[in-house]
Amino acid sequence: MTKKRGIFSDIGLKILSVALAMSLWFFVTYRGQSEMAIDVPLEFKNVPVGLEILRQSIKKVGLSISGHERLLKTLRPMDVRVIIDMSGAKKGEAVYYFDKDNVIIPRTIKVQRIEPVSVKVVLDESISKTVSVKPYITGSPEKGYVIKSIDVKPSHVEIEGAKTEIARISLLRTEPIDVTGVDADMMQTVKINTNGKNIRTKVSDVTVKISIRRIGK
Secondary structure, eight states, X not given: OHHHHHHHHHHHHHHHHHHHHHHHHHHHHXXXXXXXXXXXXXXXEOOOTTEEEEEESOSEEEEEEEEEHHHHHTOOXXXXXXXXXXXXXXXXXXXXEOOGGGEEOOTTSEEEEEEOOEEEEEEEEEEEEEEEEEEXXXXXXXXXXXXXXXXXXXXXXXXEEEHHHHHTOSEEEEEEEEOTTOOSOEEEEEEEEOTTOSEEESOSEEEEEEEEEETTO
């Protein structure tokens, strides 16, 4: 009888050892694991030639991701991307769905949830045209002085974008040029202001020369 108790006692110890080992494995494996929510810009690839994205219902996608806390803390914006393949898309409005397969993320990090899971996109014909550039002048010259002339180079630029967007644009203005207190000619290179429109310009800067003269001369 004593021998049998020893056998059962050994079995009990083995079961306890296995249970402790599994608990330790679970502790080591999941220790430091964390979950966090991030917003990722939605990207599009393979937009058919001759088409432009005119509008999209969302700009960012919310992701819930999990992984080791240290890895999550060192995660950079460029490490996570959500990309929709637009191959075969046609002009007009359509809804595109996406899931975890559309998410590019380091292998050691898991995507738990995605919200939302679709985006409405309007594609339009891509066109280009030439428009004039007008300087945006703020302030006034020194008392007794006035602006004699303003010269912009280049005075016209080519813009590209969705047909509906381009059709609304007749000119572009520069970033503000402050002439407050100026009493002599000035020259300044400034950016072209697209006012957040989804368009592209062949050049991004223009040179503005402002001639100042004294009143009475």
